[in-house]
Amino acid sequence: MKTIIAANWKMYKTRAEAAETGRDLASRLQSLKTDRMVLVFAPFTAIAAAADELRPFAAVGAQDVYPALEGAFTGEISPAMIKDCGAEWVLTGHSERRHILHESSDFVGQKTAFALKEGLSVMLCIGETLAEREAGQLERVLSSQLEPALRDLPKDILADRFAIAYEPVWAIGTGKVASESDIAEAHGMIRNLLSKFLGSVAGSIPLLYGGSVKPANAPAILKLDNVNGLLVGGASLKAESFSQIVTA
Ligand code: PEP
Numbered sequence: 001m002k003t004i005i006a007a008n009w010k011m012y013k014t015r016a017e018a019a020e021t022g023r024d025l026a027s028r029l030q031s032l033k034t035d036r037m038v039l040v041f042a043p044f045t046a047i048a049a050a051a052d053e054l055r056p057f058a059a060v061g062a063q064d065v066y067p068a069l070e071g072a073f074t075g076e077i078s079p080a081m082i083k084d085c086g087a088e089w090v091l092t093g094h095s096e097r098r099h100i101l102h103e104s105s106d107f108v109g110q111k112t113a114f115a116l117k118e119g120l121s122v123m124l125c126i127g128e129t130l131a132e133r134e135a136g137q138l139e140r141v142l143s144s145q146l147e148p149a150l151r152d153l154p155k156d157i158l159a160d161r162f163a164i165a166y167e168p169v170w171a172i173g174t175g176k177v178a179s180e181s182d183i184a185e186a187h188g189m190i191r192n193l194l195s196k197f198l199g200s201v202a203g204s205i206p207l208l209y210g211g212s213v214k215p216a217n218a219p220a221i222l223k224l225d226n227v228n229g230l231l232v233g234g235a236s237l238k239a240e241s242f243s244q245i246v247t248a
Contacts, residue, residue, distance in 0.1 A: 003222065004163060004206050004229030005246045006039040006123065007236030008063065008091065009046070018046035022053030024239035029057035034246055037229075039123075040236075041091050044077055051086030061089030061123070064097060067107075067114035079118035089121045093145065095169045099129075109148030116153060121161035123208070123231070124149050126190070130170040138186065142166075143193050150194075155201045163206040165231040166190055171211025173233055180224055183209050187226035215241055218248035 038058035042050040051060040066076035093108035115122050126145040171178050187207050194202035210231030236242040
């Protein structure tokens, strides 16, 4: 399976800034000639600018999607609109949406299923809070976030166009990286839950780790069992640090 290194630009970068970082990153990726898959999740307004600069060295994704074709959903963005801007991927269930915007696992599940059915590739983010971890709830939380997203989905779609990012909430943007044993334990648990829900296709779904990944800690995390890539927030905003992670 190809290793995926993904950038989450969150709510940063105007069109001009996205184009500038995209241009810088594309020229670095061109000389790196990596066989890793590089993805950039840009804000909606900067998707087209980023995609124009990054193609063909990296694919671009949106950071959210609404689960309807079109309609009276003020402020929302459909899968067709995302594809129209040049994105092929979408993130669902990022912890900032679950916790700041109170998105439920059921709603995240609807978004995941709808985006896949409409032809986007989806990276579903899951992860526990510190309180849940300390209460021994890790497996229950991961299972309750996975199950609504995987219900009723054709298995061939999941094998080709689906990835999961494990991002412990307490490690996102905090500088606190989960320990190598915490990451290996959670990724093993997720692989087992996927087998329980999906059967043999579980082995072909990439599992990424996210949470304060930097050029210095990326190589060790990528060596862990069941880690097939990284989702990077803060350290992805500059092409220099992100391209160091791409080759970590
Ligand atoms: C993220 O936004 O998904 C993330 C992991 O952020 P950071 O790398 O800044 O912790």
